[in-house]
Amino acid sequence: MIFRRAIVSEISNNAGAVFSVLFFIVFTQVLVHLLGDASNGKVDPKDLVSIVALETLTNIPLILVLTVFIAVLIALSRAFRDSEMVVWFAAGQSLFTWVRPVLRFTLPVAAVIAMLAFFVSPWAERLIAEARTRFQHRDDVSKVTPGQFIESAGSNRVFFVENLDPEGGRVQSVFAAQRRGDRESVIVASSGVMETHADGARFLVLRNGRRYEGDAGVPKYRVLEFDRYAIRLDAQPEAPLTNAQTRTIPTRLLLTDFTPRNQGELLSRIALPVVGVVLALLAIPLAYVNPRVGRSANLIAATLLALIYLNSVQIMQAWVDRERMRFWIAVWLAHGVAASLAAILFVRRVYSPRMLWSALRRGSGGE
Structure with missing residues (x-):
């Protein structure tokens, strides 16, 4: 029908603009x-571009959910x-007629959200975690950015170099400060390798x-000049990335290892496409504009309901993580309440309270 094609076309145009702004x-923010x-x-500054792209990719499912709504x-x-x-309405259409064109637009987007949430986002999160872990396991000087003070992994050293040649391993204008107990030392050198x-x-x-050495709070320092001085770099041992971060775990492993934390993560992945569909249906009755109340009143109410819905999904996930609620209850509770609210709003918009009361009276009288 004409109105279905028109509404799908308008929603698609709006979605393109909304997605661009949210993206x-x-x-x-990620950058x-x-x-x-x-x-x-x-x-690592070298990994910055790839991590920005991956971090943005992990946020696309939520962006699509908000875009549809x-x-x-x-x-x-x-x-x-x-x-x-x-x-x-004068042509004989009711508010229920808009469900089909809205779902025609929403369901393909929900399928994309599900694919991203179940497969792409965990892969991206794992690459991000691997890049961060790989950088954290490098030695202290390898982490140094020229012109910036960098604290060591053990938080007992501070390094500063003016120039750094990563390929040759050469540094120039080096400053290093170290503290062990009450003993402090400061080293400055013109170059190093x-x-x-x-x-x-x-x-x-x-x-x-030169090396300046002394005790904290004591104004006496010993000064040593050197031609060659070696500092051992404490590098943490390389270790494979574990699945401690549940967001990096593939969905198939979440299903096989059904621990409370894995259940909470699986719950959040299932929730994203479902939330997208339910919010789209909620938007239909919430779009009603009452000129007596104001044009923005429905937008405020819709925003509040969407925030409450999204927060309640996160609360369910936290409760499952802490074993305060069973997974099989949490997986439908928030969505069931939101879907029931959507049904109530549909009925209220289509049928006036007087019509409902008359129908109930006729039904009770017939009995």
């Missing part, structure tokens, strides 16, 4: 956050506001520098 916002991590030595809400709110709905011994131990060999 830009999320991408900017700013990871730039801060890179400047603090938590992320907002696109449907905007399209139908405009139809109510411009009295277009009045025309369709990283060396690996036969036993695998790595050293930073400094040349032409």
